[in-house]
Amino acid sequence: MQLHFLGAADTVTGSRHAVDLAGRRILLDCGLFQGFKTYRERNWAPLPLPADSIDAVVLSHAHLDHSGWLPVLMQQGFRGPVIASPATCALAEVLLLDSAHLQEEDARRANRGGWSRHRPAKPLYTVQQARKALQLLKPLAPGRTAKVGGVQVELKPAGHLLGASSVRLQAGGASLVFSGDLGRGDDLLMPPPQPQLEADVLLIESTYGNRLHPLQDVQARLGEIIRTVVRRGGSVLLPSFAVGRAQALLLVLQRLRQSGEVPEDLPIVLDSPMARTATTLYQRHGRLLRVPPREVANLTDGVTLIETPQESLALMRSRWPKVIISASGMATGGRVLGHLKNMLPNPRHHIVFPGFQVAGTRGAQLVAGAASVKMFGEYVAVKAEVTHLEGFSGHADADGLLAWLRQFHQPPERTFVVHGEPEAADALRMRIQDELDWRVTVPEQGARIDV
Incomplete structure (x- = not known):
C-alpha cells in the first residue's frame, strides 16, 4: 500500500489523500484549500499525479474542503466514480453549485471593480463544470459495500454533518481507515460517530487536536x-x-x-x-x-x-x-x-x-x-x-478524538495525523503516542509513503 498526501497534510483544509492498493488508486476526499492565499493558490495547481490514473474518489462528507475540488479534478482528466453516502451526494450538489456560482460572481465583481491582478479574473470552475462533476456521484449507503477493482469500500456514520462518514478500504487482507471529520458526542443535530474497530493503516483528522470544547451552554x-x-x-x-x-x-x-x-x-x-x-x-x-x-x-x-x-x-x-x-x-x-x-x-x-x-x-x-x-x-x-x-463546533475535540481511537481492538500498524493546523496535529500525535503507545506520524504535504 502506498499513500500520497496531497492536501490537509500541513493545514486543516484541502483534504486529498491518494491510496494505491491492490493495483487501484483511490483518492480519499477532493477538497478545496481555504484560508491563507498561499493555500488557496494550491487550488490552481495541477494534481502531482495524473488525474486519469485515479480509479475512484471516496468522499467522507460534503463540506467544500473535502469535496469542492471535484470539478477541477474532472477538468484535469478524472472520469471515475465518486463514492459517497446518499446524504453526502445530496448536499454535495447544493454546495458545489453554490461554490461555482460564487466563484463566477466573484470573478465578475473583480472584473467590474478592477481589483484583481489577473486580466480578466476567472473562476476556478463554472456552474456548468460543477454540474458535469456531479454526474460522477455514486451513492453508497452505510453498511453496504462498493468495489473498485479488488478494493472493497465501506462507509460508517461519523457524526459531524448530515451524511458524514469514516471510510474503510480493504483488499487482499490489508485495510485502511480514514476518519474523515469526526463529530462530537453531544452534537446538537448529529448522533455520535460510530466506531471503526480495526485497521492496518489509519488516517485520523486533528482539527481540534490541541483543544477541548469550552464547558459552555x-x-x-x-x-x-x-x-x-x-x-x-x-x-x-x-x-x-x-x-x-x-x-x-x-x-x-x-x-x-x-x-x-x-x-x-x-x-x-x-x-x-x-x-x-x-x-x-x-x-x-x-x-x-x-x-x-x-x-x-x-x-x-x-x-x-x-x-x-x-x-x-x-x-x-x-x-x-x-x-x-x-x-x-x-x-x-x-x-x-x-x-x-x-x-x-x-x-x-x-x-x-x-x-x-x-x-x-x-x-x-x-x-x-x-x-x-x-x-x-x-x-x-x-x-x-x-x-x-x-x-x-461540529468537530470532536481532542478528548473526543482519543475516545474514538480507543475503540480500536488493536493498534493500527501505522497511524497518520492529518487535517489539522501544525500545532493541533502535533499535539494529537503526542497524545496518541503517549497515551495509546501507537506508531504515529504527521505527514508533510506531498509526502509519498509506502506502508
Missing part, C-alpha cells in the same frame, strides 16, 4: 447576547456554514423562543438560499438526526427566508433589531459580506461566529480582534462586538 450564551443587543437597539449577525451550522442555529433559536429566553416576536432571518435548500434536505433525511421529528419539521417556523439579492439589500437597510443567519461561515464569500460591511462599523451590533475559523479567513481575523477587515476591495472598520462561540 451555547444556547444560554446566545440568548444572553441577543437580549443585550436588542435592548440597545442593535442586531445580531451569525455568519454560518449553510449546511449543518445554519440548521443547528435555527434549532437553538427556536428553542430560545419557545422557552421565552428571547422575545417571541423577535425577527429571525435566514439570508442564504443554500441554507434554505440544505434545511429542506436535513428535514428529508431527518431519520439520520438525533433531533425529535417535530423539531426538525419546525426549524423555519416564523423565520423570514430571504431569496433574492434585492431582498437581501432591503434587509440591510432595515433598522429594526433582528437576528440574521447568513453564509459563509468564515466570511470568505457570500451574502454575509454585505451584512458585515453594513454592521461592522456600528457598535450597537454584535457579530457572533458559531464555530471553527480557519487561519487566514476574515472570520479568523475578526475573532482575533482585527481593527479592520478587507472586503470588496476596501477596508471596513470593526466597531461592532465580535464573539466566537466555539461550542457550536
